[in-house]
Amino acid sequence: MTRALRRAAADVLREAGVASPERDAELLLAHVLDVPLGRLVLVDEVSPAQQEQYDALVARRAAREPLQHLTGSAAFRHVELLVGPGVFVPRPETELLAGWAIDAVADLDAPVVVDLCTGSGAIARAVADEVPAARVHAVELDEGAFAWAERNLAGTGVDLRHGDFATAFEDLLGTVDVVVCNPPYIPLWAWESVAVEARDHDPHLALYSGDDGLDAIRVLSVRAALLLRPGGVLGFEHADAQGELAPAVLRSAGRWAHVADHRDLAGRPRFTTARLAR
Numbered sequence: 686m687t688r689a690l691r692r693a694a695a696d697v698l699r700e701a702g703v704a705s706p707e708r709d710a711e712l713l714l715a716h717v718l719d720v721p722l723g724r725l726v727l728v729d730e731v732s733p734a735q736q737e738q739y740d741a742l743v744a745r746r747a748a749r750e751p752l753q754h755l756t757g758s759a760a761f762r763h764v765e766l767l768v769g770p771g772v773f774v775p776r777p778e779t780e781l782l783a784g785w786a787i788d789a790v791a792d793l794d795a796p797v798v799v800d801l802c803t804g805s806g807a808i809a810r811a812v813a814d815e816v817p818a819a820r821v822h823a824v825e826l827d828e829g830a831f832a833w834a835e836r837n838l839a840g841t842g843v844d845l846r847h848g849d850f851a852t853a854f855e856d857l858l859g860t861v862d863v864v865v866c867n868p869p870y871i872p873l874w875a876w877e878s879v880a881v882e883a884r885d886h887d888p889h890l891a892l893y894s895g896d897d898g899l900d901a902i903r904v905l906s907v908r909a910a911l912l913l914r915p916g917g918v919l920g921f922e923h924a925d926a927q928g929e930l931a932p933a934v935l936r937s938a939g940r941w942a943h944v945a946d947h948r949d950l951a952g953r954p955r956f957t958t959a960r961l962a963r
């Protein structure tokens with residue numbers, strides 16, 4: 686019975702243009718039945734109430750409401766984050782940037798890490814989870830996103846602040862080992878090309894960044910240089926079309942060394958790293 690349900694739901698999602706209809710159909714049913722995804726094939730019976738709930742969720746997903754809003758959570762590396770309306774849903778690609786930050790401080794004693802534009806708190810939470818010795822600080826300006834970050838970072842020891850990343854952490858100037866950031870980077874003119882799930886549901890503050898998409902990265906270059914100790918490192922995500930433009934922002938600033946760009950698992954340019962010149 687569940688196989689037929691999933692197949693019918695996947696057909697609905699596919700016709701609606703959902704990118705991963707089979708996977709989403711499975712995840713939604715596992716959510717409704719409250720079973721791990723791997724045990725879904727063992728379930729034979731679905732109650733009328735469960736089927737009604739499932740059909741309603743499939744209809745909402747077909748309307749391109751984000752899957753994570755429907756399930757209320759998003760997996761990110763080794764942690765599960767609470768997400769919903771008002772916060773940017775963390776993407777799998779960003780796990781690579783978080784992994785870079787974790788590797789950068791893994792061998793340091795009590796490293797200081799700052800996560801700018803933390804959103805749901807995904808990167809800060811991952812660093813705190815995988816590097817318990819790290820002193821992690823995070824900041825978010827959007828009030829809705831900040832409320833989600835508060836929930837996700839509660840009890841982790843992360844120093845979460847509500848404010849603008851352009852002026853945050855005056856008390857940490859010159860002391861930070863790693864600054865990491867997933868800034869907004871979509872050009873204003875490109876809003877029509879954004880996936881419906883992001884365009885209609887993610888906070889615009891987390892998406893758009895001036896006419897060329899690089900305004901926040903320019904601000905980040907300045908702020909990170911003030912926060913980092915000499916030799917400290919910066920890493921930030923960018924659009925796949927910005928593999929040359931984003932690193933160029935740092936190179937033109939004249940204060941960064943070892944500027945490098947990195948690709949995601951699909952081979953697309955995804956994030957830039959650099960070291961503050963001594």
